[in-house]
Amino acid sequence: MNDIIKGKWIGKPLDRVDGPLKVSGAATYAAEHDIDAAIGFIVEATIAKGTIASIETANAEAAKGVIAVLTYENAPKMAPWGDGADDRFEQSHGVLVDGTIRHYGQPVALVIAETLEQARHAASLVAVTYDEQAPALGVDRADSELAEGLDGGFEPTNRRGDFDRAWAESDLTVDLNYTTPHMIPAAMEPHSAIAEWDGERLTVRNSLQVIASGVACLANTFGIDEENIRVLSPYIGGGFGSKLGQHYDTILAAAGAKKLNRPVKVVQTRRNLFHAGPHRARIEQRIRLGATRDGTLKAVNFETWSTQAIGYFYTEGPMASAASAYRCDALHWTGKTRQANETLNDSMRAPGEALGGVTFEAAIDELAEKVGMDPLEFRLKNEPTEDPASGKPFATRDLVECMKRGADEFGWADRPKEPRSRREGRKLIGYGMASAIRGNMMQEGSCRIDLSAGGHLTVKMDMTDIGTGTYTILTQIAAEALGLHPDDITVDLADSDNPATAGSGGSFGAGTSGSALWNACIALREKLARAGGFNIDPDEIDFDEGTMQAGDRAVALADVLKDSDGFSAEGSIKPGEEHEDYVQNSYGAHFCEVAVDMDSCEIEVRRFVSVFSAGRILNRKTAHSQCLGGLVWGIGGAIREELWMDERTGGYVNRDLAEYHVAVNRDVPKCDIIFLENPDPKSNPIGTKGIGELALCGAGGAVVNAIYNATGKRVYDLPVTLDKLL
């Protein structure tokens, strides 16, 4: 266990160090750099499958201000989509390569003009005709194959135990079919990029969660060396998975800039992103659960059918929620998919558990009711001693603590025991709960730190801050390790010239980049201790307030630094054996109360109590904010958000934020968020676990279970909109 961390800075609810820049508009987001760029506007395909028969650009080219119209006939050479790498974030994302249309909304032209207004108008003058083919759209169970793998590193099948036998031995069973809808992350900042070329050298300023793989993607797309590419994403207005890889904004900006030999900016419009940005796929799920009369969970079988975008191998696995949840005799799952002419189906916050946290937790609720047990008691009774999916030991496990604490704080004992049994006027009141489990991942990362002779520390890595607070927590980690004040620390992120990390995604960002930084700080402590004349283990030295102290010997850092050229150190991290030998998860429990109007069936989420265990908390304010955001997503996913595909075209119809309903302020009640701060010695050197997605996992499950408790109706086709309760 890490004894150096005393909590002077780590854990403190420090305000965001970049907060003043953000609220004053001085933080430069991708589209805001003061670069004299021409403006590109995307022309979208209006079919889902086929080829371009003709593309007429003369009217657009003649329009005022237009500099060029790029189509597949004249665009700079790019490798075909998917070339160059197996990894979907590194493969070529070439566009305007040929006349083939894979999905509705695919860019067929980029109109580049002096102003946005000119480009947008001229884009409407591009006339395209198509040889249309019948697209493959939607889930088709009969036409599906086993996925290559499921997101989160899960195999497409799991066959632990004898399901048929466990099912046969079950006294009580449920066999349920759920569907979860197409969704879109809708980050506040749309995908945007400014690209410029200097000979063979490409510089891109965009909004990207993972820098290193984004560089590889550009290299594969344009056939240039990675050394000739610089990507900068210092401020990112939300990612939620939709900015893990390079998308059309960046590729088209780079293509346009190459064509013009002038910087080009492309900001995808909100409506464009609904068609040409990454989505969560609609998934059909069949969940079979069996238990004996005493409430022992025997059998779990979780099957899913989804779709993949053409040439983009990604399958979300909601069964992740069953993998580590409850003990059982047999745990089987099967994840199937098929290639379809849909927009990019990709990671969206908490892929897997965001969905399984609703459906699996609802199925457990239904089984508990059949058994005749309180759903909390049922979960407590089936607490596993080893990982149900793999049989491996857990690194840590405090799900029970989360549930018990949450039940106390919420007042679960007062729950309406029977569905539809509590009324307040014309409102039906219900309570619901669910577990939160999210795999804790680690990736590789490295970091360089430089302490100047003047005592100012600069932290360099290509890690990103997608609004989560990375600048702040890294500042706190360095301050804690080196005894510096946060004001004496500058964190320099999201520059591909900096040491590489895995960026932000999968909730691994803080643990990975924070550990790389921690290890760099440990190396620097050694150098400083030596320079200060200490001959003892540097871990025995207390670094605080700019002084190194051990016993009665104290040396000011300023004295060591003043005649030096400064000190530098590097640090890195990669997943160790603990991530192979143990199953690592973050845990939590949600409790919520809903009120459902008896007339209109409008649902109001009235209160939430959620308890989370995510190892050491680096900053109680940003951690709280992340979890609050997760609950907002959980509420939105359970009762609000759904993209409607028009199967006549393959496009989505409700493509603005007026008709695609993310949860708004008024949808979100007061949420009590409680952390069990149990540092995890097996997760990483600083004892943290993933937190960015945890709160979303199961939040929607608590909501739908509460809706059942209120109304007596279970809805299997999510989201639970009011029409399904009429």
Place this chain on the structure above:
Amino acid sequence: MKPIEYIRPDSADAALDAIRAENAKFIGGGTNLLDLMKLEVETPDALVDVHRLDMGGFSDTDGNGLRIGAEVTNTTLANNSRVRKDYRVLSEALLSGATVQLRNRATTGGNFLQRTRCYYFMDTTRPCNKREPGSGCAALNGPSRIHAILGTSAHCIATHPSDMAVAMAALDAKIHTRKADGASRTVAATELHRLPGDTPQIDTVLEDGELIEAVTLPAPLGGTHLYRKVRDRSSYAFALVSAAIVLRIADGKIETTRLALGGVAHKPWRAEKAEARLAGQAPTEENFQAAAEAELADARAEGSHAFKIELAKRTIVAALREAADRENAA
């Protein structure tokens, strides 16, 4: 968005003169028109901004009613002390719509003239008889949710999205206009919008270049005012169904009912059948239910918005019940 000429006249006369330009449109707050122009659903060649016209703000009318200048913003209208006291249903309707930022910008005249939110109307790549007469209606066989159940035609199932206009219909507001030739006229709020029929491209009875100058509300009706809006999220969502109600009960009998529905038709839907069914009746659940059934007897919906027929009945009953409870408690 195609290039436009922007004209900002100082007087109504100058505005009526300017609107004669080829393919010109008035612009108020622009909260809907500008969005549609960016999508090239609306493609005017000229915009005539009415912000500098003095349309008079608020004043009391001779008959103890209230005159509202067309330039008054939704925020100002909702918070006006007389509106809050005497025409509360209008205040509630306004505050249930859009967001603070939009209400600060949107005007009284412009709110009436906002266009449908039908997904297919807003997407120039899809057929829409309202946007492109004769091209067809993509909503008839596609995903639908915000679509109409009353007064539809085979050519269009779009709804009018306003909340304000629903309350105005319930209150029997009158709209005062000047035509392009300068002639004044008055149109009832219930008659401003039309049903789609076979000309869904025509939203209202206003002529080209006709300027809304003011709205007048008749003398206060008293009674209980209530706006019940049912929607897919609790804020910043258009009504699936809404009901504007003014109810007065005397001696256990319904003396006055004003009921208009939003979200159900191509226009704010004054529920005359329900009003007639309730006249002089006791305010009972049975009578409310009968009134709702009467009003929705002719409702039709084939698509995924069919649930709105049941939802409309429930909303009417719930709103009447709540209004009656409040009225009885008063």
